[in-house]
Amino acid sequence: MKTLIRTAVTAAALAAVTAACTSSTGGASGPPPKAVSLGAVRLVAYDSCDDALAGLRERAAANVTAYGFGGVMPFAVAEDSAAASKARVTATPEHSTTNVHEAGVDEPDLVKTDGNRIVTVADSTLRIIDTATRKITGSLKLVEGDAAPGVPADLLVSGDRALVLMRGGDIMYKARSFMPPGDTRYVLVDLAGEPRVLSTIRPQGSYVDARMIGSTVRLVTRSQPEITFPEPKQNATEADLLKANQEAVRRAPVSAWLPRIEITDASGAVRKDAVTCERVSHPADYTGTSMLTVHTIDLAQGVTEAGTDPISLAADGDVVYGTGQSLYVASNPRWWSPVVRPAVDTVAPAVEPTPDDPAVSPEPTPTVPPEETEVHRFDITKPGAPSYVASGKVPGRLLNQYALSEYDGHLRVATTVGSGDEKSSTSSVHVLRADTLAKVGEVGGLGEGERIYSVRFIGPIGYCVTFRQVDPLYTLDLRDPAAPKVTGELKITGYSAYLHPGGEGRLIGIGQEATEQGRTRGTQVSLFDVSDPAAPRRMSQFFQKDSGSEAEWDPHAFLYWPKTGLSVIPLNKANESGALVLRIGDAGIKELGLIKHPRQSQEGGYTYEPGIQRSLVIGDSLWTVSYEGVQVNDLATLSSQAWIPLR
Template structure:
């Protein structure tokens, strides 16, 4: 990837900008926000299963409610094969790969290519398409029975091995022996010759995310204790329900918390494993109601006698970010229904422990809660994000390094960035409150995750819509009515600062580095009142961090693009500036093909997949989800099939149905 900013220009421009920056509208910026104490978060390994059971029971009992765990209901939101492989690599056509956050760190996606093959999973079946003949040359069914349509699945690819990450759907093996109903499966498939399943890993819990460096995959799953709570008794008070649930927690064995793994090999033989007590750690403060488990699979070796070498944390997490050296798992604060939590009918932890009674936050759609004389006044849970870092530089299980905590809520993995021994974290506090919400970028030491510096006050009354860190420079977009694009100087970790601001209508929901000194934004145009009008692609000149400016904009009225919330849907081919985004309008779907140069965003055309007709005369245009450059062709993928178009003329060359 080219350097986004010319070094000489950047150094001169940054030196010329004072610490008290002025915005594009003129006038001095607001005073720096008051520094926030981050608090201490550390992971502690259990000494024994007895130690683990005692700690997990008491923490979970203190956090169980009349509804179970979660405070209140969460808001839903072969040498021959090796020789063949080497020969194939020698003739591999030039091709694009999955759009990822960090170079060299692959991310799961619904389609993968090595230039010679396109591998995709649809409706529970993995298919291999030969890019030379443009025909399906192999397939393997990964599910049994009639289930499968719409089954979510992602892929990782290394040589002749694919790892299929499946969440939900029907049961591959008839005997179900572990865990809750979530049917998470990690399936290792051999692609040499006729594809075949080598092993299936069924971890307890739900799949969160994964990252692959080289051929080694680190997977993160999340689970809750497997505890059967008693049926509520008629006319029981909430205090009675809580007491009954606490009694169930305190009777539960340690096995209820320890995540299980079931591995089935190619012969159908099944072996079972459980995370050992000594491989479970916990933060100094934790709830005991959730567990994160990190699994390791080296696709070059397949699943060995060590299984997935799992380690677990008594913590929660929903955001995964990885570099070549580190894996970060972050837990965003949860949304809650407006239900008042009553005091627990047991001893409460001392105030010095930092534990707080469960609390809830009313949403704008719900009426305010009126507490009775016997109910405490509900308080808003603090918006804090915990971040855990693991070292992945060595073979085998990751090694825990440190944990930290920052105020606010992450947008996604792009809110995190490791650079030069530091982790930058961008969050928004009170994102649902137009009057008080604002955003901050924190800089933490990567080895301890202790705070080094912060720059706040970004987008007062707004929330973060996109973030991108590139080397020592950061870009942050906040939005409510207009879109301030902030440029940040992060060269001094102890004194990060805003160096420039550009206010335009609309917003960019995804930022991507373009040619040198250029930044691409994918998002929505909006009126001055903040009402969205349709997809816009912006080209920004950020060669001068003190004065970012928009050079060009392409607008598509009354439309939306999946690239706004899923960066994997965006294709940028640096060699020519060719870019592709999915585009959906009323009664029209396809892929918008663009040319993004140094000064202009230009529309080249629209690719559409064949209209699909169903019984009853209903017809629709398939929504295109991914695009790839392979040789001289542009490949696009929808649930219905794969289409090949000429890269220069966009004329159709082949259609490969997947259904």
Template sequence: MKTLIRTAVTAAALATVTAACTSSTGGASAPPPKATSLGAIRLVAYSSCDDALSGLREKAAANVTAYGFGGVVPLAVAEDSAATSKARVAATPEHSTTNVHEAGVDEPDLVKTDGNRVITVADGTLRIIDTATRKVTASLKLTEGEGGPGVPADLLVAGDRALVLMRGGDIMYKARSIMPPGDTRYVVVDLAGEPKVLSTIRAQGSYVDARMVGSTVRLVTRSQPEIAFPEPKQNATEADLLKANREAVRSAPVDSWLPKIEITDASGTVTKSSVKCERVSHPADYTGTSMLTVHTVDLAQGVTAAGTDPISLAADGDVVYGTGQSLYVASNPRWWFPVVRPMPIVDDAPADAVAPAVEPTPDDPAVSASADPTVKPTSEAPAPAEPTPTIPPEETEVHRFDITHPGAPAYVASGKVGGRLLNQYSMSEYDGHLRIATTQDSGDEKTSSSTVHVLRADTLARVGEVGGLGKGERIYSVRFIGPIGYCVTFRQVDPLYTLDLRDPAAPKVTGELKITGYSAYLHPGSEGRLIGIGQEASEQGRTLGTQVSLFDVSDPAAPRRLSQLFQKDSGSGAEWNPHAFLYWPKTGLSVIPLNKVNESGALVLQISDAGVKELGMIKHPTQRQEGYSYQPGIERSMVIGDSLWTVSYEGVQVNDLTTLSSQAWIPLR
């Protein structure tokens, strides 16, 4: 849904803020923080395939473990005639769109509407619903055999073209095929008349995210090198496994790293290619174990002879943020989990042989942080300890690309900040600067705190920062609106911080509000209002149920909560997925999915300047299957004309926008 975002405070109001804030939260009385060098990470393109192979082998060999790359890497478009186009615009009812981070930058979601059609994708099938007749007018199965049920997919739509993003499983422990690689497919569909597939793009790796500006989509995938590590021999030591894996890396060809693309056109012709060596870049410091690839698809042109015009980075990434001019890809510090130790191949092993137990995590005190499998024990020393992977520091790398021109994005700059991102809302580009909020957690929750960093957008060099937010807590939500920032941290109570970011070199906290619970998503309301979706909590920090809060942020020095609506023992998908939140500025109508123990539906609210009011609860028809019944959970909602449309896995329901009375049920199963 597109929303007119107004600046919540005026420059005059900000000018009245005094230096009453404490230095622990970065108040005005604190001196500007000293510049901190976190290392050079400017991307450098390889000069040749030999150069690429040498660098990738060296880095990957240094970072491979005894278990491989274990750990977690966390057709021409027919144009309408002028008369037809004018008629379509005139007939299109007023409607909401996907709730996105930046106006004009569309994000993939499981349902899209242009007012005349509702387009959904689930279980590998795309369906088109006519909003006038409220009937499914067409469907297209995009998977074969058993590939349909449960296949996660999202949509982007431009005119009569849709891009279906079908996501394979994420890259987990790929070493020794503990988990299969993801099957990622991007399917271009013609929606005019009977829908048909124009092309299918299979990109090596797993889908990260995508953004669309106009009709041009930038898709980000990540992959690991395709290297076959040798099976462990009987009685192999950790040092033996590590040595064999390093040898496998050092003998792997450059093709093992270069991401592969396979494109099938409408006639069934398959074209295979790989990213060219000269289109691969790398930071000064990189592991060689992960590759990010950005694909470009202009839905107005379809997939041309240039394919997806891919470029790759020898880097990792899991958070994508986009504006009309820039695409940012950020890599959080890796998550670390127990590594499953592979069972050696024993020719004469009995049928009931038991696999070795799971390895301890790096946090296990029994594991020595200094264990080095390459160091041989002395005669008095015990057997060598199990090797422990080095846990990387809490640092986030961010890469910026210019997307203002057709074709592949152009690299602009890279930067690095301390701490971990929460999600894309932790980043915001404004007035030539990137603001980025992170939480630094050293492993001791009592010493964790959060910081808002300000970087130059053209170089991503550090300009300023304000730290010390929520000591002993972590970030639960962030929202930047123009020169103002809002940050919620939580452990037992919810401090809502307001931030003055007008001076990039000296950002500061201007106000703080402490209440129980927290807001997991912040949304701009009317002038001087901020909406929070999250959980109420006890004084001890125990969550109690969904809460919707309305904050008055017109005075940055004194934010206050005007209204709270609480639903005991409940949760909402809008807490972690903003696409699930509907806010209709014209009337203040708001909708969130709500799930309780024995009840699921969509909570309909009226959010005015003064408060939050419950209007009712929409529920989808009870479904019966194999002797039991259940209430479908509503995932999305849309305003189309005078009706409220809600979408669940089982179907789409239409309700009157004013009375909430049911008007139609459209089953999708």
């Protein structure tokens, strides 16, 4: 049987909602957490396929369970020319772009704009909207059949090229999908004229994330070895199952581990390739049960003879963070739970054995793996495939990519230890050298019994929001990498799930208001004065009872227009959905209105208000996007100007 056991189905989803770094004490009282020595972590390339096979077999056999590999990520198995962007007759209007972590490093999202056109993908269909005529000028169906409406996808756009990232049946937090398990595909589309597919790339593995600098995209996928395990026999013991699976691993060829790539060009010709042994590396300590692959595609060049120029790493990863110089891939510890043994047809014994019976071997007691986050850094300053720089480990788990920040030759990492037990959880910010990822300094003792809900690093200052019953906002002084310290703390009810720079000495927080007992009450937006790191204070707050916003867990949903302080977030209430428009400035937070899309009808006479997902400023208009359509409103008055249906 194929390895289909999933021991960590909701790991990343739970982590994204609940992981935390918090403290009611501000880290000033109580002893710091005990230092944990994690040893050196280094990446080593294999010398040959024989070397790779021996190492991978040994590590995988040592880590396979009686039921396969835990936390399985399922997998399955152009015509290109450099295209310069067409000159525009009219000047490009001033416009917003995707809200990203690092300036100049674009992130995939469901809508992109260059000011003259909007490109969006929904229901497996790419559409182009001309912002001048406010009409759809092109569309392209990317997936046919009944599965099409369920395929989640994101976009990256450079000039007249779009890369559509379609996620297959990944069990992790990225999305739910009706695509076949592992049917991840990256579709390169020519946007000049009627959109057309230039090439389709099907990598082995599940899509993790991607980053684009200029026109060069680095994509990260993960896979597990393709090994067929034997069917369990009747009366098979745990030890029998484990032994059989270990033997299957030791018989597997090296090709079971080497990720494959299938590329189909515009003519339909298919090219198949695989990562070579010499392009696979591994940390000093690894399991052999997971493989990360980094693909490189220059949208200006398309898919060349080098294909996606892949390199692989025998490791796991679920968080991607990129800067102009570095690509980081981090692997959070999996949420641990004992493996549940599948049913095996057996005949019940006449007398049930007891644990005291010497003839009966007790089931082994599962052990909880340590909470450690492994981080790998790749240099992306040169064209082509990135080069490995270093690896490191820190205790605990990350909340998301915002818990990572590279600054002035160092990487700051915020983690929580004990995320499964609120009473013992505590959080720290670790400072590592970027060139070696060796630990330089640490500030700990944050959040005794609490968890991180948001993190933001802005230059040499860090901000950490924690929550259990009240929300301490911590300010961190990181100017001395060897001696980071907590400088201030603000206790308020509720929490911020996302933090955004709001100008000099200002910080915007989006999250939930809560009672003093920690029960959430509805969406809140806060403006903090952090000009004095020792005394952060809340200047203003907007609160909407019994509501939630996608911006709390997806920063791409937040629009902030610094020129005027205009801010827009999706807002969902019990019987109402829309885009909340605010003005945020030193005068406070002012509600300007709630933009709604036209009600839609379904069978049976039921109507509903579409949930708005994204907002964009283009010239003097505010554009909002839902799955049902795109609406244009006047930026000053919010009066409706146009409705462009997408269905």
